[in-house]
Amino acid sequence: MSSPTTPAATTATLDYNGKSLSLPVITGSEGEVGIDISQLRAKTGAITVDPGFGNTGACRSSITFIDGERGILQYRGYPIEELAEKSSFLEVAWLLINGELPSAKQLTEFEQLISIHTMVHQDFNRFFEGFPKDAHPMPVCAAAVGALATFYQQPETEQNLRESVIRLIAKMPTIASYSYKHSIGQPSMYPQNKLDYSSNFLHMMFATPCEDYVVNPVLAKAVDMLLILHADHEQNCSTSTVRVVGSSRANLFASISAGISALWGPLHGGANQQVIEMLDAIEAEGGDVQKFVNKAKDKKDNSRLMGFGHRVYKNFDPRAVILKKSCMDVLNTLGIKSRQLDIAMQLEDIALKDDYFISHKLYPNVDFYSGIIYKALNIPVNMFTVMFTLGRMPGWIAQWLEMHKDPDTRIVRPRQIYTGATKRPYIPMNQR
Numbered sequence: 001m002s003s004p005t006t007p008a009a010t011t012a013t014l015d016y017n018g019k020s021l022s023l024p025v026i027t028g029s030e031g032e033v034g035i036d037i038s039q040l041r042a043k044t045g046a047i048t049v050d051p052g053f054g055n056t057g058a059c060r061s062s063i064t065f066i067d068g069e070r071g072i073l074q075y076r077g078y079p080i081e082e083l084a085e086k087s088s089f090l091e092v093a094w095l096l097i098n099g100e101l102p103s104a105k106q107l108t109e110f111e112q113l114i115s116i117h118t119m120v121h122q123d124f125n126r127f128f129e130g131f132p133k134d135a136h137p138m139p140v141c142a143a144a145v146g147a148l149a150t151f152y153q154q155p156e157t158e159q160n161l162r163e164s165v166i167r168l169i170a171k172m173p174t175i176a177s178y179s180y181k182h183s184i185g186q187p188s189m190y191p192q193n194k195l196d197y198s199s200n201f202l203h204m205m206f207a208t209p210c211e212d213y214v215v216n217p218v219l220a221k222a223v224d225m226l227l228i229l230h231a232d233h234e235q236n237c238s239t240s241t242v243r244v245v246g247s248s249r250a251n252l253f254a255s256i257s258a259g260i261s262a263l264w265g266p267l268h269g270g271a272n273q274q275v276i277e278m279l280d281a282i283e284a285e286g287g288d289v290q291k292f293v294n295k296a297k298d299k300k301d302n303s304r305l306m307g308f309g310h311r312v313y314k315n316f317d318p319r320a321v322i323l324k325k326s327c328m329d330v331l332n333t334l335g336i337k338s339r340q341l342d343i344a345m346q347l348e349d350i351a352l353k354d355d356y357f358i359s360h361k362l363y364p365n366v367d368f369y370s371g372i373i374y375k376a377l378n379i380p381v382n383m384f385t386v387m388f389t390l391g392r393m394p395g396w397i398a399q400w401l402e403m404h405k406d407p408d409t410r411i412v413r414p415r416q417i418y419t420g421a422t423k424r425p426y427i428p429m430n431q432r
């Protein structure tokens, strides 16, 4: 198959079974190139095979751009480094959902709208009570977000959709903190609408009816920045899940609930919990970092270096660079000496010089340092992936809305290459 070597080529040619097929080439605004194979099966009878969809562009999107080779991440054209430093999470949420940065008036109105929708229906308390005490907060959050669809069953008009968007962003910190409070047997705390988004979340996590919690602005700022870094990441596993479920015209709450379940997996958002568990295990075994690196390289051993490697980033993950610095800043500001940070830095140092990690293009990803910051902020380990969920919410919403409005959207229905038994007669039970 001839493939275009420059973005200027407008067609690619596929030779198959003695026939030559011209395939259109699509070029994105940052020069990304895709070969449109949508007519391939109709014209040749063949399909493409791409396990894990590593080479498959499932949609056109104008939300997030990633260049994995150059370590570039942009939301709506704005570099992640600038947004992390200068913006707020709610401003970034607006940007992702609406396509442009908000004016001061739009942002104030958005913040006010979010702050008045933070409460969940009182009946939700009964819902949380039904879960076992040791329930992991991720499936609880997935179930709770899915259950929002039972409380808001209006037809999907533009106005109702706008309200669903506000409700999801506003109620997510409340749902997240309720799932935590339930797991430790404490009463859930009502939101305080005078607090900003991240401070309100910390209040609901750590205040009790007996004791106020004074939010440290340094911690609230760190949480806000972490949420910005997680806000979107184009067609990753959970976002693709949201789009796949939404392509059947399932509603926003149901689609996002499915995305939360996908995010929970240890190869995706669940890796931040695994990183801390890995660092703890290394420490418990005497702190021999090299031994763990050797295990991660050994094909006979199932261990991987959690928080290392990425499907798209093959040079560095820009979010990990920001997080490493922020991690050190937060620990310094709080005067915390972290053994886990020491081990993580040793691990990174050894891995980045190791031929295996160099040749496999494995670098720290967003999950490598985020867990250490969460620990410093007193966020319990099983809540780490929930923090990721809070951050990813506007990205999932923006992607779902984009898919919903795109006239090219079709229900997602991949094909397969069948490798099972060929047609054969049924064998009666007494002859088996």
Ligand code: ACO
Residues within 6 Å of the ligand: 052, 266, 267, 268, 269, 271, 296, 297, 303, 304, 305, 306, 307, 308, 309, 310, 311, 312, 360, 362, 365, 366, 367
């Ligand atoms: N440690 C050791 N080896 C690794 C690691 C790792 N963390 N990651 C990949 N490899 C190796 C694989 O063994 C494989 O080696 P081989 O080609 O010699 O057989 C090769 O690198 C390619 O690995 P794949 O699993 O095919 O790469 P893929 O792109 O499918 O997976 C993933 C990417 C899931 C992120 C992987 O790197 C991984 O498991 N990392 C650890 C988990 C993690 O940190 N996940 C968070 C990702 S960020 C996020 O989702 C928010």
